[in-house]
Amino acid sequence: MTMPRSYLYFLAVPLVFVADAAFAHAIVVASTPLPNETIAASETEVEVRFNSRVDRARSRLTLVGPGGASVVLPLADGAAETLKSRASGLEDGRYRILWQTLSVDGHITHGEISFQVKR
Amino acid sequence: MQLFIEIYGFLNVTLRGFILTAQSLTLGGLAFLLLPAVAEARLGETARRRAERLIFWSALALCAGEALAAAALGFMLSGTLGLPAGELLGAEAVKIDLLASVLAGAVAFFISSRRDALPAAGLAGLFLLATQIGATHAASRLDHVAGLYVAEFAHMLGVAIWIGGIPYFLIALGAAQTGSRRYVAARFSMISAAGVAMLLGAGVYMAADYLGEPEALYGASYGVMLTAKAGLLLGLLLLGGMNFLTGRELRTDPRGSVSRLRRFAEVEIGVGLTALFCAASLTSLPPARDLPNDRASWNEVVERVEPRWPIRLESPDHASLSTSQPRMIDPGAPRAYAMGETAAPPRNAEDIAWSEYNHHWAGIFVLLMGLLALAEHDRRLAPIAKHWPLTFLGLAGFLFLRADEEVWPLGHLGLIESLRDPEIAQHRLMIVLIILFGLFEWRVRLGKLKAAWAPYVFPVTTAVAAAFLLTHSHGLANPKEEMLIEITHTPLALVGVAAGWARWLELRLDDGPARRIASLVWPVAFILAGLLLMFYREA
Ligand SMILES: [Cu+2]
Numbered sequence: 001m002t003m004p005r006s007y008l009y010f011l012a013v014p015l016v017f018v019a020d021a022a023f024a025h026a027i028v029v030a031s032t033p034l035p036n037e038t039i040a041a042s043e044t045e046v047e048v049r050f051n052s053r054v055d056r057a058r059s060r061l062t063l064v065g066p067g068g069a070s071v072v073l074p075l076a077d078g079a080a081e082t083l084k085s086r087a088s089g090l091e092d093g094r095y096r097i098l099w100q101t102l103s104v105d106g107h108i109t110h111g112e113i114s115f116q117v118k119r
Numbered sequence: 120m121q122l123f124i125e126i127y128g129f130l131n132v133t134l135r136g137f138i139l140t141a142q143s144l145t146l147g148g149l150a151f152l153l154l155p156a157v158a159e160a161r162l163g164e165t166a167r168r169r170a171e172r173l174i175f176w177s178a179l180a181l182c183a184g185e186a187l188a189a190a191a192l193g194f195m196l197s198g199t200l201g202l203p204a205g206e207l208l209g210a211e212a213v214k215i216d217l218l219a220s221v222l223a224g225a226v227a228f229f230i231s232s233r234r235d236a237l238p239a240a241g242l243a244g245l246f247l248l249a250t251q252i253g254a255t256h257a258a259s260r261l262d263h264v265a266g267l268y269v270a271e272f273a274h275m276l277g278v279a280i281w282i283g284g285i286p287y288f289l290i291a292l293g294a295a296q297t298g299s300r301r302y303v304a305a306r307f308s309m310i311s312a313a314g315v316a317m318l319l320g321a322g323v324y325m326a327a328d329y330l331g332e333p334e335a336l337y338g339a340s341y342g343v344m345l346t347a348k349a350g351l352l353l354g355l356l357l358l359g360g361m362n363f364l365t366g367r368e369l370r371t372d373p374r375g376s377v378s379r380l381r382r383f384a385e386v387e388i389g390v391g392l393t394a395l396f397c398a399a400s401l402t403s404l405p406p407a408r409d410l411p412n413d414r415a416s417w418n419e420v421v422e423r424v425e426p427r428w429p430i431r432l433e434s435p436d437h438a439s440l441s442t443s444q445p446r447m448i449d450p451g452a453p454r455a456y457a458m459g460e461t462a463a464p465p466r467n468a469e470d471i472a473w474s475e476y477n478h479h480w481a482g483i484f485v486l487l488m489g490l491l492a493l494a495e496h497d498r499r500l501a502p503i504a505k506h507w508p509l510t511f512l513g514l515a516g517f518l519f520l521r522a523d524e525e526v527w528p529l530g531h532l533g534l535i536e537s538l539r540d541p542e543i544a545q546h547r548l549m550i551v552l553i554i555l556f557g558l559f560e561w562r563v564r565l566g567k568l569k570a571a572w573a574p575y576v577f578p579v580t581t582a583v584a585a586a587f588l589l590t591h592s593h594g595l596a597n598p599k600e601e602m603l604i605e606i607t608h609t610p611l612a613l614v615g616v617a618a619g620w621a622r623w624l625e626l627r628l629d630d631g632p633a634r635r636i637a638s639l640v641w642p643v644a645f646i647l648a649g650l651l652l653m654f655y656r657e658a
Contacts, residue, residue, distance in 0.1 A: 026259075027405050051409035052259035058196055058210050081261055100199060104259040106192055106212025107403070108127075108199070 026050040026103040029081075033097075033115040040119050043088040046073060048113070052103045053080040059101040061085050066093025073097075090117045127195055128403065132590055134191065135254075135399035138184040139278075140392060142251065144177035145226055146276065147283020149244045151291075152237060154280075154310055162303075166294035170287050171230055174240075178227035181247075185220035188254075189213050215253035222247035248275055256329065256406060263328055270321040270328075277318030281311045282355075282391035285384050292377060300377055304366035311359060331408030338414035339407035340602040344400060347589055347609045351394040351616070358387045382627045386620045393586040393616055400590045413599045415606075423603050426654035430479040431472060471657045477521050478655040484514040486649025492642035505564050511557025515550050556580060578622035578641075585615025604657070611651050618644035 032047040033039055046061060061073040061083050073085035083099060095117060100110040148170055152162075162170075193207040207213060222243050229240035249272060252258060257267035288307040295303050326345055336342040365380045407414075415423075491507035494500040560577045562568045589612045621640035628634035 027409060029409070051261075051405060052256075053261065054259075055211055057206065058200065058202065060200055102196065102210060102212065104211050104253075105256060105402075106188075106210075106215070106254055107259075108192075108195060110199075 026052050026054055026101045026107065026109045028099075028111060028113075031097075031113050033113065035113050036115065038116045038118050039090070040117075042090045042117075042119070043086065044090065044115075046085045046087050046097060047078070047082055048097070048099050049079075049082045050101060050103070051081070052105070054083065055102040055104055056083065059083055060099070062098040063087050064096040064098060066091065066095065070098075092117050092119060123194065124198060127191070130191060131188075132396075132399050132403050134184060134188050135402060136396035136590060138181060138188065139275075139395040139399055141177045141181035141184055141223075142247070142275070143279040143283035143391075143395065144286065145174055145181055145223065145283070146244050146248060146279035147281075147285075148174035148177065148287050149226070149230075149237075149241045150276075150280045150310065151284050151287040153241045162291055163294050166291050169290045169294070173286060173290070174230045175227050178223050178230065181223035182220050182227060185216045185223060189216035189220065192216065211258075212254065215250055215258075219247055219250045219254075222250060248272060248279075251275065255402060267325065267328060270324045272321075273317045274321035274325065277314045277316070277321065278391075278395070279314075281314030281318065281359075282388070282395070284310060284314065285388050285391070289381060289384055292381065301366065301369040304362075304369055304377075304380065308363050308366055315356070315359070329406035329408060331406075331411065334417075335407035335414065337420050337606065338416065338602070339410060340605055341401065341404045341407040341410075343602060343605050343609055344397060344404065344589075347613060348394055348397045348401065350613050351390055351397060354617070355387055355390050355394065358383050358390070362387075378629055379631075379633060382624060385627065386624060389582055389620055389623070390616065393582070393589065396586055396590045413602075415599050415603055419603065420606060423656055424607060424654075426650075427656070430482075430653050431476045468658075473521075474657050475655060477518075478652050478657075480517055480521075481514060482649045482652025482655065484510050484517065484649070485652055486646055489642045489645030489647075489649055492645060493639070495642075496638070506561065508557045508559075508561035508564060511553055511560075515553040515557065518546070518553070519550050574626050575623070578619045578626065580619075581615055581622070582619025585612045585619060588612035588615065607651070607655055611648055614644045614648045614651065617641070618648070 027050065028048055029051050030049040032045055046063075048061070056075055059075070061075065062070050063073055064070040073087060076084045076086075078084040083101065087095070087097075093116070095115055097113045097115070098110070099112065100108065102108050152167070152170060152174075192210070192213055193204075196202055196207050196210065197204070208217075225243040226240050226247065229236040229243060252268050252271045252275075255271045257264065257271045260267055284307065288303070288311075291303045291307075292300060330336060330339075330342055330345070336346055362380055362383050365383070369377065369380075488507050488510045491504045491510065494504035495507065497504070556576075559568070559573075563573050563577070588608060618641045621637045621644060624637035625634055625641065628637065
């Protein structure tokens with residue numbers, strides 16, 4: 001957690017530290033669907049584009065359905081900075097795409113993109 | 120595993136800092152022995168053997184550090200993705216760490232074998248450096264890759280030659296005869312100037328590419344860290360410049376004192392290390408160019424850092440804090456998280472006021488400390504002022520009450536119960552450390568602790584703590600807010616670095632103007648730190 005008060009101790013804290021947030025590199029530049037987009041179909045393309053090249057074999061897209069059940073999406077080939085897949089058999093309700101990625105320089109990041117299906 | 124995921128970010132930054140240090144020492148030593156500018160003949164057998172030993176141990180440390188980095192990343196991937204071991208070894212970043220580990224092992228092997236294997240060690244060192252670029256931002260960029268590769272290579276080599284070379288310079292200086300000291304000093308000046316030139320040229324190129332536009336220097340976390348690094352560099356150049364002048368004096372008077380040269384070089388090593396850890400922290404941030412929409416404007420920065428009176432000396436009511444309120448769910452989730460990072464708990468205006476109040480009071484304690492330390496210079500005030508370390512006890516007491524609002528005596532959690540939360544437990548441990556630290560320095564000031572190392576605890580602790588403040592890993596969930604917090608804490612860290620090393624100089628230098636200046640610099644740095652805390656704002 002990045003809480004400013006943790007830094008109060010800076011005058012006497014060489015050995016102990018607050019396990020601050022974490023490592024970061026790949027961030028989302030664009031995505032399909034967009035965050036909070038509403039989709040009127042039972043199928044959609046899923047594409048997350050990052051600011052850096054990613055190691056696809058060590059990255060993952062997971063689709064979480066309205067009921068909470070999750071499925072790992074198979075990744076298709078594509079540009080070096082994207083994770084690409086398809087989600088099908090969608091029903092009405094709120095879905096989340098959880099992504100985790102390893103950038104080529106060795107940094108892991110994760111996040112989620114939430115969208116809605118309404119037909 | 121959950122704990123590992125949570126601390127992975129910090130672990131990784133620290134490990135990278137360690138790797139950069141070991142790498143700079145290894146390559147700096149190789150450069151020192153191999154570059155023609157160091158006259159072979161003048162480096163005696165003793166100095167040579169000592170230098171080789173230092174290279175050997177740094178290379179071994181590097182070998183271990185890289186292996187550890189590979190293991191940590193593998194562990195992380197298997198823990199979060201559940202991949203089998205074979206898959207993990209295929210990761211580009213794991214391969215790079217392992218290869219670097221092997222090459223570092225090779226350097227250690229060559230340097231410890233026959234003397235004519237030195238060029239082989241140098242070659243392995245160059246390959247090692249080229250491999251290492253794979254773990255920098257350059258490797259994952261989408262454009263200007265070639266230019267960035269060259270720049271990262273030159274930058275790291277420049278650092279190694281300059282900062283990594285200083286310990287070898289000290290070794291050579293220590294073993295040199297009075298007459299040849301000036302050669303050692305002059306030659307090292309030459310190599311380090313070359314190192315500085317490489318480092319600066321490559322650094323400016325990379326900064327331009329990663330920042331995108333000059334506004335990012337203050338508007339984005341990446342830029343703020345870079346500015347801090349530039350500040351440290353400026354300090355290093357200042358020290359290097361003074362050493363250059365001292366070296367010139369030696370030329371006219373070979374019998375002149377080399378002690379000042381040595382003391383400044385020690386501080387250069389310390390500040391250099393801080394800069395390396397700062398660099399490690401920088402690799403954990405996405406380049407500012409990639410976050411064009413999460414910038415703070417100049418006005419927002421000024422709004423945040425401009426000192427404003429009155430400071431907050433009255434606390435908001437505990438009942439109004441969000442720990443006392445029912446939790447609400449934030450609808451606007453951020454776009455990315457760093458590993459281990461979770462959504463921040465909601466904060467209301469009272470939370471912010473609470474935190475500001477804490478900072479402002481802590482600032483008063485630190486200010487008092489600085490003023491008393493300064494007053495120690497006055498013979499009449501000294502009998503009282505020399506007790507300044509006791510202000511740490513006041514600070515500790517204050518933090519005990521205020522640092523964790525959810526804990527006894529103010530919050531609902533019991534004292535023992537609260538220790539199960541690792542964050543609170545850490546805070547409590549720090550409070551204990553602050554008390555011990557204050558009492559320790561107090562006894563040093565009173566002359567009751569006579570061990571030769573005892574006076575150094577204070578400067579080293581301060582400098583290391585300040586370095587940690589620069590090194591913390593970064594979250595991604597709210598880049599702009601994070602940056603605005605950083606822009607208030609980074610100056611604090613820089614002031615802390617200055618305080619720690621100035622006190623070190625005061626202890627180490629022979630009596631003279633340089634020592635007197637150092638003895639004034641550190642209390643003033645504390646006063647500045649106090650003022651920065653007193654005018655700290657969170658919104
Ligand atoms: Cu990176």
